[in-house]
Amino acid sequence: MSGLLRIRWAIAPAIAPRPLINCNRCGGVRPYRCSGKFRVNANGKRIDAWLIYRCTGCDNSWNRTILERCNRRDIDPVLLTALESNDPELMRRHAFDAAALRSRIGRIEEFSDVTVRKELLDRRPDCATALWLELRLDAATPLRLDRLLGGELGISRSRLQAWEERRTLAVEPDGAKNLRRPPRDATAIRIDLAGEPDRDAIVSAACG
Incomplete structure (x- = not known):
């Protein structure tokens, strides 16, 4: 699987x-x-x-x-x-x-406060080694994408930056600079968690 x-x-x-x-x-x-x-x-x-x-x-x-x-x-x-x-x-x-x-x-x-409702799109695999996050916004927010991901996944923005530099984190569309910008509707983020020691905690946070 x-x-x-x-x-x-x-x-x-x-x-x-x-x-x-x-x-x-x-x-x-x-x-x-x-x-x-x-x-x-x-x-x-x-x-x-x-x-x-x-x-x-x-x-x-x-x-x-x-x-x-x-x-x-x-x-x-x-x-x-x-x-x-x-x-x-x-x-x-x-x-x-x-x-x-x-x-x-x-x-x-403007205010950066948001609520996030999380929904699994497929059956959860026995061992999740990568995340694919689809962001859907009902209105624009000034909250930066790195702050959103950091807060919801429980990790630092510097770690996100390091993942991006190693290309284990990818944002679509518009390339790497999206982490420092507010997300747009239909933004997608893929994160490779293979080898991360706290992988299970990050997966659990991503699911809510």
């Missing part, structure tokens, strides 16, 4: 990015947190929708535009229902879209 153990890590950022906005109540730039609520306003056949943010200092509100002066007939009814019901999945998709938020407001505060 092959010694390759294939595992999918589903990675989800835990804290939504926060826009940095000049708060007229606090009298300075403050981070605003997502409230988890949409606001929908109808003016005749025109629909406006916003995602509401709150100042972390005084709870002052800021509305992030989702729809602006859109004709009701041009809006997917499923989308409109989701906005009106504060659908959690739709809210998360907008709240964790750091690129869209940055393009709207310029300066944002």
